[in-house]
Amino acid sequence: xxxxxxxxxxxxxxxxxxxxxxxxxxxxxxxxxxxxxxxxxxxxxxxxxxxxxxxxxxxxxxxxxxxxxxxxxxxxxxxxxxxxxxxxxxxxxxxxxxxxxxxxxxxxxxxxxxxxxxxxxxxxxxxxxxxxxxxxxxxxxxxxxxxxxxxxxxxxxxxxxxxxxxxxxxxxxxxxxxxxxxxxxxxxxxxxxxxxxxxx
Amino acid sequence: xxxxxxxxxxxxxxxxxxxxxxxxxxxxxxxxxxxxxxxxxxxxxxxxxxxxxxxxxxxxxxxxxxxxxxxxxxxxxxxxxxxxxxxxxxxxxxxxxxxxxxxxxxxxxxxxxxxxxxxxxxxxxxxxxxxxxxxxxxxxxxxxxxxxxxxxxxxxxxxxxxxxxxxxxxxxxxxxxxxxxxxxxxxxxxxxxxxxxxxxxxxxxxxxxxxxxxxxxxxxxxxxxxxxxxxxxxxxxxxxxxx
Numbered sequence: 001x002x003x004x005x006x007x008x009x010x011x012x013x014x015x016x017x018x019x020x021x022x023x024x025x026x027x028x029x030x031x032x033x034x035x036x037x038x039x040x041x042x043x044x045x046x047x048x049x050x051x052x053x054x055x056x057x058x059x060x061x062x063x064x065x066x067x068x069x070x071x072x073x074x075x076x077x078x079x080x081x082x083x084x085x086x087x088x089x090x091x092x093x094x095x096x097x098x099x100x101x102x103x104x105x106x107x108x109x110x111x112x113x114x115x116x117x118x119x120x121x122x123x124x125x126x127x128x129x130x131x132x133x134x135x136x137x138x139x140x141x142x143x144x145x146x147x148x149x150x151x152x153x154x155x156x157x158x159x160x161x162x163x164x165x166x167x168x169x170x171x172x173x174x175x176x177x178x179x180x181x182x183x184x185x186x187x188x189x190x191x192x193x194x195x196x197x198x199x200x
Numbered sequence: 201x202x203x204x205x206x207x208x209x210x211x212x213x214x215x216x217x218x219x220x221x222x223x224x225x226x227x228x229x230x231x232x233x234x235x236x237x238x239x240x241x242x243x244x245x246x247x248x249x250x251x252x253x254x255x256x257x258x259x260x261x262x263x264x265x266x267x268x269x270x271x272x273x274x275x276x277x278x279x280x281x282x283x284x285x286x287x288x289x290x291x292x293x294x295x296x297x298x299x300x301x302x303x304x305x306x307x308x309x310x311x312x313x314x315x316x317x318x319x320x321x322x323x324x325x326x327x328x329x330x331x332x333x334x335x336x337x338x339x340x341x342x343x344x345x346x347x348x349x350x351x352x353x354x355x356x357x358x359x360x361x362x363x364x365x366x367x368x369x370x371x372x373x374x375x376x377x378x379x380x381x382x383x384x385x386x387x388x389x390x391x392x393x394x395x396x397x398x399x400x401x402x403x404x405x406x407x408x409x410x411x412x413x414x415x416x417x418x419x420x421x422x423x424x425x426x427x428x429x430x431x432x433x434x435x436x437x438x439x440x441x442x443x
Contacts, residue, residue, distance in 0.1 A: 001249055002291050003204060005240040007283040010248050011275045024275070032435055034299055036418035036428045082250055114428060127322050144415055182298035196296065198201070 003050055019083050020190035021118045026082040034178065035142045038114040040183075045148055047132065048167040049101065056101060056114050056170075061148070064132075072131065074154035077190040089152055091133030094125040105170035109177060113164040118177035119186070120153065120160060122170070129155060132165060155186040157195070202239060202291045204229065205264065213351040216270040217317060218281040219255060224292060227262035227305055230254055232328035233301035233321045233406070235435075236264065236294035250276045253408075253434075254295065254318040254342065264292065267351060269317040300406065300434045304332040309401045312340040313387075313417045315409020319351050321434060322408055326359055326366055338366040338402075340397045343387050345374040352393035369395040387413070392420040395402060399425030408434040 019025065042061045049057040059067075068095050076084045109119050124130065132140050134149045141147035146163030153160045159179050180186050185194040193199060205222030212218050234254055239248040256265035262384040267334040270281040284290070302310065302325040319342055329336060343352050350370065360368040371391055372384045382391070405426055407417045414435045421431050 002202065002239050002241040003289055004243055005279070005290065006288055008240045008241045008242050008279050010240070010246045012246060023249065033399050033433060035433055036422050039427070081249060144411065179299075181342060183296060 005200040017085060020077050021193045023077055023081055025155050026084055030078060034065040035114060039143060040113050040164060042148055047165065051170045065138055067096055076154060076158050078158040079184065079195050088137050089133040089153060090135035093128060094130040095128065098126065103170050105172055107171040107174045108168045109171060109175055110163050110168045111166055112160045112196050116162055116178050118162045119175055119180060124153060130152065157190050160188050201394055205290050205292045207286050207288045210286060215265055217267055217351060219265055219267045220280060220284060221263055221265045222290060222292065224262050224264055227264060229258055230295035231301045232257060232324035234295035234297045236292045236296065240279060244372055248276050254324050255320045256329040267320045300432050302328065304328060304334055307336050309337040309397045309403040311393055311396050311403040311405040313343045313407045316344055318409030322406060330359060334366045339371045339397055340366055343371040343373060344373055345388060347377055356380040369440030387417055389420055392424055404429065405431045405443050407431065411435045
């Protein structure tokens with residue numbers, strides 16, 4: 001326990017919810033981005049999967065939108081300490097996008113329009129854990145929240161859910177992405193409070 | 201790792217914002233633009249943590265300053281702006297962040313754009329430049345609701361009068377002083393064109409403020425020819441127009 005702050009009583013949540021350690025509940029949807037919001041026209045959008053050498057899969061907006069979609073209800077946990085519960089998203093499961101793809105790679109690096117990157121283990125993308133989403137609460141995803149399409153990996157801190165995604169590279173070794181190179185945790189599990197690179 | 205900071209000075213910047221100076225034993229040092237986590241704990245062990253940008257330049261004394269704006273429905277900011285007194289102790293962790301930073305080795309023109317309390321990390325950059333005796337060309341465009349909402353006014357004035365001055369432009373959104381050249385309004389293309397470095401000087405731009413402000417300012421900087429990879433942003437607060 002920390003040192004007592006004289007005169008601080010705090011405001012306990014009355015809601016019967018369990019949040020990851022160090023998080024507080026918000027009903028807003030704050031925006032965090034490192035730079036300007038890219039504007040990505042749908043007729044130029046594409047998403048590719050490569051192995052560092054060859055492009056293995058490629059979708060344009062139409063072929064991507066022809067894939068079967070799922071609607072999911074998930075909680076979001078941002079490393080800046082807000083959590084937002086019960087958010088609704090529509091998108092394509094990574095299970096669908098990785099189906100029939102034979103790979104022995106264990107890691108991936110996602111790339112975004114605007115040059116953001118973030119790394120994720122392949123095992124965190126399969127089995128209904130990750131989606132490329134294009135609709136939030138029934139509406140097209142706004143550009144400041146990652147539209148036209150962003151990654152959604154709700155079991156990890158939200159910086160892993162890269163906005164404006166354009167592709168992923170399969171890798172045999174874990175390589176840090178943008179924030180992971182700037183002092184944030186390589187994996188980012190909110191329930192283990194893996195915020196910064198020094199965290200266990 | 202949490203460190204104990206002792207409050208050594210308090211200063212009210214505005215009616216709702218206060219600067220807290222902490223002396224932190226074994227502070228590892230920081231770079232302008234970084235932030236800290238601050239933890240406060242109730243007698244029963246309940247604790248709350250918030251992130252605040254550092255306002256102070258790096259210094260050898262282990263002193264760190266934050267400026268906290270009181271949020272009407274906040275849990276921690278009313279405590280920090282109204283309850284804390286000198287000699288109180290707060291726990292801090294950091295410094296954190298390696299992207300929205302200005303280092304004294306940078307010599308290129310710097311464009312700072314602040315919306316409201318977004319001035320805080322930019323002030324750390326201005327102070328860092330001054331304490332290092334730097335001469336990198338700095339411009340600051342600072343948008344606030346009204347003159348009374350400006351943080352660090354006297355110090356900013358002193359920096360803009362200095363021989364290696366920081367060029368300073370205020371813009372107001374609600375009410376402006378009498379005879380102010382620009383009527384109260386949000387930042388727009390004309391203001392960005394007049395009050396920021398021309399893009400052919402290839403400035404590095406730092407934009408900090410509420411989300412809608414940052415969206416707008418970063419978009420206007422891009423439209424003026426600044427490359428997106430030269431525009432660094434830091435946003436805070438709710439989006440306002442959603443939900």
